[in-house]
Amino acid sequence: VEVLEPLNALQITVEAPEHGIRCELTFVRRSAPIEEPHFFHQVGQRTVMDSTRMTQFGGWEGWIEIDGELTDLAPGETFGSRDRSWGIRTVGERGPVGAPVADPQFYWLWAPLNFESFSTHFDVNEYFDGRRWHDSGFVSLVATGSQVPEPAEAMRAVDYTIEWRPGTRAPASCEIEMIPFGGEPSTITLEPLFDFHMLGIGYTHPEWGHGVWKGELEVGGDRWDLPVDDMTAPQHVHVQTLVKATTSGAVGVHEGLGVLEAFAVGRHDPTGLTGIFDGYVARG
Numbered sequence: 001v002e003v004l005e006p007l008n009a010l011q012i013t014v015e016a017p018e019h020g021i022r023c024e025l026t027f028v029r030r031s032a033p034i035e036e037p038h039f040f041h042q043v044g045q046r047t048v049m050d051s052t053r054m055t056q057f058g059g060w061e062g063w064i065e066i067d068g069e070l071t072d073l074a075p076g077e078t079f080g081s082r083d084r085s086w087g088i089r090t091v092g093e094r095g096p097v098g099a100p101v102a103d104p105q106f107y108w109l110w111a112p113l114n115f116e117s118f119s120t121h122f123d124v125n126e127y128f129d130g131r132r133w134h135d136s137g138f139v140s141l142v143a144t145g146s147q148v149p150e151p152a153e154a155m156r157a158v159d160y161t162i163e164w165r166p167g168t169r170a171p172a173s174c175e176i177e178m179i180p181f182g183g184e185p186s187t188i189t190l191e192p193l194f195d196f197h198m199l200g201i202g203y204t205h206p207e208w209g210h211g212v213w214k215g216e217l218e219v220g221g222d223r224w225d226l227p228v229d230d231m232t233a234p235q236h237v238h239v240q241t242l243v244k245a246t247t248s249g250a251v252g253v254h255e256g257l258g259v260l261e262a263f264a265v266g267r268h269d270p271t272g273l274t275g276i277f278d279g280y281v282a283r284g
Helices: none
Strands: 002-005 009-016 021-029 039-043 046-066 069-088 106-114 118-126 132-141 157-164 171-179 186-197 239-249 255-265
Touching (some): 039 132, 069 106, 106 171, 106 239, 132 157, 186 255
Antiparallel strands (some): 021 046, 039 046, 106 118, 106 255, 239 255
16 A cells, blocks of 8 residues: 555555456545544443544546456546544454453444535444444535545534344445534435445454454455355454435435445344344334
């Protein structure tokens, strides 16, 4: 990873033909970076999250080659986002924690979405009963060329409704409400297209987890078929679902693309999740 211009452009190069993947991709910002509200979470008296994260919207350009098949990404065609966090998080090798003080529970939704002239950001963390310990919402206008991007507009509040696919903890549909400090709210309806399993970049992977010491040099690869056989297996619960996004309300009607990241472990009473990794069962 090479930073070409801080907070404006960076390049990712992968040269691993033995694993069937090569690429040279450049991220070019569409917006100013967003510093999300501080994350702080305790289980009992133990701090498990004390971190800050930056999210930024941009476009990807360059090329990627998978098993010899080359795909070109022309400038302005492929929108996306990047994020960077620092502090204490629930990744890496686990230290001793002593006797358990609560059933395992973590509930997280995160949705960076790109539209033609703006981007939106949404996230929530909730306890099992729906009480929130973190949330945020932003709207970012797109800056073109050498134009200096304006700071994102923070929302006064966000809300959402979500339906899970039966037998899974992956979203079937979601609707986000963005409530500004002044003016009318906007609604964003998300339509799932397909899932990206986050174990592919180290989350919940049984062998290649984030921050696990493997020695000075260890190289490996992993592939699996889609769709996976068991969406409730611990390594497959954490997903980013590519979504089509449609806005209404104050921002007008626009269509865009983005992801809805969902990671729900344990019960979540408002949306009907029970058990630790049990799939959703529709309520009659």
